[in-house]
Each structure stands twice: as structure tokens, then as C-alpha cells.
Amino acid sequence: MSNGPASDPRWRPLAAARPAMSAAWWQWIASRDSLTSRLASAGGQQAFRVRLLDQRLGRPRRDEALALGLPLARHAWLREVALCLDERPWVVARSVVPLEGLHGQRLDRLGERSLGSWLFRQPDLERGPLEVTADPAPFHTASGPWARRSLFRHRRFAVLVQEFFLDGMASDLRLPSR
Numbered sequence: 001m002s003n004g005p006a007s008d009p010r011w012r013p014l015a016a017a018r019p020a021m022s023a024a025w026w027q028w029i030a031s032r033d034s035l036t037s038r039l040a041s042a043g044g045q046q047a048f049r050v051r052l053l054d055q056r057l058g059r060p061r062r063d064e065a066l067a068l069g070l071p072l073a074r075h076a077w078l079r080e081v082a083l084c085l086d087e088r089p090w091v092v093a094r095s096v097v098p099l100e101g102l103h104g105q106r107l108d109r110l111g112e113r114s115l116g117s118w119l120f121r122q123p124d125l126e127r128g129p130l131e132v133t134a135d136p137a138p139f140h141t142a143s144g145p146w147a148r149r150s151l152f153r154h155r156r157f158a159v160l161v162q163e164f165f166l167d168g169m170a171s172d173l174r175l176p177s178r
């Protein structure tokens with residue numbers, strides 16, 4: 001028998017995590033602009049790439065459904081990517097989109113283009129508060145110090161974006177362990 005699904009991360013408001021967070025990590029975790037462009041510039045000469053890990057319709061985890069106000073069995077559009085610098089994963093991200101707001105948006109065609117670069121082009125984009133966890137990504141084996149999530153809205157379109165920052169990024173950028 002397998003171990004079953006990994007347990008849901010325990011999310012806390014950003015401010016609650018601040019005392020345990022170094023100033024260097026705070027710069028990354030508390031930023032509200034596009035992570036895609038921050039990573040690309042932090043990587044300098046290294047090539048930034050979105051590696052598509054999985055994209056499908058499926059059931060969100062319980063913590064995701066609660067954050068989106070979705071009934072627990074309701075399917076949503078799920079997308080998992082690794083944000084890589086020179087093929088090294090720095091962040092793994094999972095996005096959950098309720099189907100109600102999806103029509104008209106051809107997100108299945110995004111492929112390895114960043115969801116963030118599309119999102120941040122929307123003039124009426126709203127971003128909810130950031131929440132943070134030190135728990136591991138339930139959908140990936142790589143470990144890291146921190147993860148965050150927030151809800152983006154653009155008209156009827158909503159997406160819960162969860163970003164798990166990995167140890168590889170910490171060592172490449174010589175960031176503190178937490």
C-alpha cells in the first residue's frame with residue numbers, strides 16, 4: 001500500500017511567519033509583483049524556463065478547495081510547473097482554477113509560457129493576501145524553506161497560485177536556510 005496523498009500544507013498569514021523569516025527570504029516571499037520576472041532577473045545570465053509538470057482537470061486538495069470556496073468534490077483546472085534557471089528548479093508552483101471563470105481563457109494553450117506573464121498583463125488584476133507555510137509541496141519531492149499562496153482575480157477568472165521555493169534556489173543565490 002502506498003503512503004497515500006501527502007498531507008495538506010498548513011497556511012498562515014504572511015505576518016505570522018515574519019519573526020521566523022530572514023530579511024533575505026522576506027524580500028522574496030512578501031513581494032507582490034510577478035515572481036516570473038523576479039526569478040528571471042535574479043538568474044542573471046542563466047536561462048529562465050517554465051517546465052510544465054502536469055496540467056489537467058482534477059480534484060483540488062482540501063486546503064485548495066477551502067481557499068477558493070469550492071465544494072470539496074468539485075473539479076478544477078490544475079497546473080503544476082517548475083520554474084527553472086539553467087534547468088535547475090528554483091520554485092515549484094501549482095495553480096488551481098475553478099471552472100466557472102475559465103470559459104474563454106485558453107489556459108491549456110499556455111504550455112511552457114508563464115501563467116504569471118499572462119496574469120500580470122491583465123489591467124484589472126486583483127491579488128489577495130499572501131499566506132505562508134514551511135511545509136513541503138504535496139505534489140513534488142524537492143524540499144525548500146518556504147512556500148506561499150495567494151488568490152488572483154481578473155473579472156470572473158480566479159486562480160489560487162501556490163509557490164514552493166526550493167533548496168536549490170537558496171544555495172544558488174546563497175540565501176539563508178530560512
Ligand SMILES: C=C(O[C@@H]1C=C(C(=O)O)C=C[C@H]1O)C(=O)O
Nearest residue numbers: 034035036081093113114115116
Ligand atoms: C503568478 C505568477 O506566475 C508564475 C508562473 C506559473 C505558471 O506558469 O504556471 C505559476 C506560478 C507562478 O510562480 C508569477 O509570475 O508571479
